Amino acid sequence: MRIKLSFKYLIFLLVISFSIPALGQNYELPIDETGKVVFTDVIPLEEMSKVDIYKKAKMWIVSTLKSGDNMVELDGTNSDKIIGTGNIIIPEEEIFSSHHESLNFKFIVMCKDNRLKYSVENFTLHLTMFNYNSVTSIEAIRDYKGTIGKKRQIQFESEVKAAVKKNIELLVNEFVIHMNKTENDDW
Template identity: 25%
Template sequence: MKNTILITNKIKLFTCWLVVNLGGIVHSLAQDKYYGIMPVSEEKVVYEEVVLVDSSSQVNLRKKAKIWFIDSYKSSKDVISLDEDDEIIGKGFFKTIMQGGFMNSYPVDVQHTISVQFKDGRYRYKISNIQLNYQVVITQNTPPRDVSVPLEKWVNGSQKNVEKRFLIKLDEQIKLIIDSLKTGMKKTEKKDW
């Protein structure tokens, strides 16, 4: 009886060890796919953070986020898809250039979802669902081909140098959006105008 309990406990312990280590390996492989450049959550690129803001109410944080959306995008009405008391979700995009091989470069529209959630004294932003839209010219005699692909499918390891350069550039541009949001959320209201 004691041997059976001992063996059962060892099996449980080994199973726990296996689950923990396999989880780490899966996370490591997902991170390696993006060369350690971009944050990954559940095999998707996701930038998110909870930011503590002293003595700011949920209402005040929401107001600051709304102003940030208005100031940051040409048409906030076209960008904002959800506008609730505790969350604003927008679908934005920015333009960048992808440097391909042989001195090729492609203008790329990068679409993304950005959500900002609010609670008293803190907010959480999340940038996800990154979609790349660009045109590829195969030969001079064929018309350009439109490509629209989620970032997670675009990164496949077939052109590592191109992927790395582009991911670094993309990461920098997304961090500029995050910095802009954080600056907007720190602004104090002008009471006397």
């Protein structure tokens, strides 16, 4: 009896330790005025012309955003807007119920002298769970049913938001570092 009680207690502690971090964290994503998830900011780039900012941003987008459609649109009257399509493969351990996830998105850069504005938006999440494939927008993740039960829905939503936030923030940080790095062409 004592052994069974200790084993049940150990199982209870394990279940609680895995549940609390996911439920206790608040991984809210940035929402714009239309209700869409959008990561956006303005980056000051002192003493850089719009043309130089455009070239540097285009080089980063072309070399970093590698997706199935590998699409980069160049827009604007004087080359001041770039729209890249990208995807990120999310590691399995970041979303427990799923075993293959990819996050597709648009990475938009608008250039002006001495600054740029980026926007990461139009997210779709491709999931494979128990041989069931599905696609959903990040905004609709709260209503996602898939093959998980009601009890698991809250944890699933938290895991998806955490994975999106982590991976997009890493991507944006890499972009900001690249844009602020001074390049020495004298090799």
